[in-house]
Amino acid sequence: MEGEVDMAIGGVHHRTIGPRGFFGVTSMLDGRPAVGTVVTRTPIRALVASAAQFRALEASETVTLRLMSAALERMREDLEIQRGRTGPAPA
Numbered sequence: 810m811e812g813e814v815d816m817a818i819g820g821v822h823h824r825t826i827g828p829r830g831f832f833g834v835t836s837m838l839d840g841r842p843a844v845g846t847v848v849t850r851t852p853i854r855a856l857v858a859s860a861a862q863f864r865a866l867e868a869s870e871t872v873t874l875r876l877m878s879a880a881l882e883r884m885r886e887d888l889e890i891q892r893g894r895t896g897p898a899p900a
Contacts, residue, residue, distance in 0.1 A: 812853030837863040
């Protein structure tokens with residue numbers, strides 16, 4: 810992604826996502842509805858993929874361990890926020 814967006818979960822600002830960031834991964838991985846709302850701060854350019862396209866990408870060799878690790882960490886953080894935890898996720 811190019812540009813900046815703000816992500817809110819439950820109406821509360823969660824993070825600002827900047828260049829090379831991503832969002833929507835939780836829904837793509839678990840198939841559930843989105844947990845957050847994203848609003849642009851600046852004009853953005855982003856790669857948009859359907860769930861089927863994402864799964865194909867996930868299965869390909871081009872997806873790095875770093876990307877998947879970051880996506881799983883984001884999922885964990887988002888789930889903790891949904892459960893009412895406000896501090897950093899445990900290690």
